[in-house]
Amino acid sequence: KAGVTQTPRYLIKTRGQQVTLSCSPISGHRSVSWYQQTPGQGLQFLFEYFSETQRNKGNFPGRFSGRQFSNSRSEMNVSTLELGDSALYLCASSSIGPYDTQYFGPGTRLTVL
Amino acid sequence: SQQGEEDPQALSIQEGENATMNCSYKTSINNLQWYRQNSGRGLVHLILIRSNEREKHSGRLRVTLDTSKKSSSLLITASRAADTASYFCATDGQGAQKLVFGQGTRLTINP
Numbered sequence: 001k002a003g004v005t006q007t008p009r010y011l012i013k014t015r016g017q018q019v020t021l022s023c024s025p026i027s028g029h030r031s032v033s034w035y036q037q038t039p040g041q042g043l044q045f046l047f048e049y050f051s052e053t054q055r056n057k058g059n060f061p062g063r064f065s066g067r068q069f070s071n072s073r074s075e076m077n078v079s080t081l082e083l084g085d086s087a088l089y090l091c092a093s094s095s096i097g098p099y100d101t102q103y104f105g106p107g108t109r110l111t112v113l
Numbered sequence: 114s115q116q117g118e119e120d121p122q123a124l125s126i127q128e129g130e131n132a133t134m135n136c137s138y139k140t141s142i143n144n145l146q147w148y149r150q151n152s153g154r155g156l157v158h159l160i161l162i163r164s165n166e167r168e169k170h171s172g173r174l175r176v177t178l179d180t181s182k183k184s185s186s187l188l189i190t191a192s193r194a195a196d197t198a199s200y201f202c203a204t205d206g207q208g209a210q211k212l213v214f215g216q217g218t219r220l221t222i223n224p
Binding site for chain 1: 143144146154155156158161203205210213214215216217
């Protein structure tokens with residue numbers, strides 16, 4: 001099976017812009033989770049989707065949003081970018097959710113200038 | 114806030130030696146997972162141990178779980194240069210539908 005893919009791998013944006021990141025899970029996986037990783041805060045949970053429904057959301061402002069499509073592919077959007085949004089954004093997929101083994105993608109490195 | 118806290122934050126050992134990393138967490142869990150991350154890349158799942166298990170092995174990895182102390186340890190035996198990476202524990206926070214990661218242990222294996 002192909003692994004989790006994320007696009008794009010690298011992104012440079014300026015403050016105030018918005019960005020959309022994409023994640024394609026492993027075939028058959030219905031759960032997709034998103035995480036933000038920064039040197040200061042570590043790995044922080046953003047949200048989790050299962051069968052197009054958001055089941056949980058982390059402690060992030062409303063500028064961070066996501067969605068999941070019927071084919072389980074997921075996107076996350078960050079509007080009005082701030083310098084502090086510079087991070088590695090990781091998505092992970094699994095069959096049933098965070099209780100199960102998570103398979104991570106390579107991440108999208110977002111730099112906000 | 115972080116659920117899992119790893120100790121030590123950094124560990125440097127010689128190739129061939131064993132490496133032990135510890136993780137403590139705060140709330141009840143269904144399971145605890147360990148992941149490895151090579152410099153700035155995605156995480157790789159190493160092992161999952163359920164709350165009713167006390168020890169689990171996978172190749173050179175040995176994980177223990179003590180739910181009474183809310184702690185876990187990861188032992189890597191006969192370390193290799195390729196084991197150089199950051200190691201994270203993650204807990205599921207019962208019912209929360211999310212994984213909560215610790216800050217990680219940075220392991221360096223010196224040749």
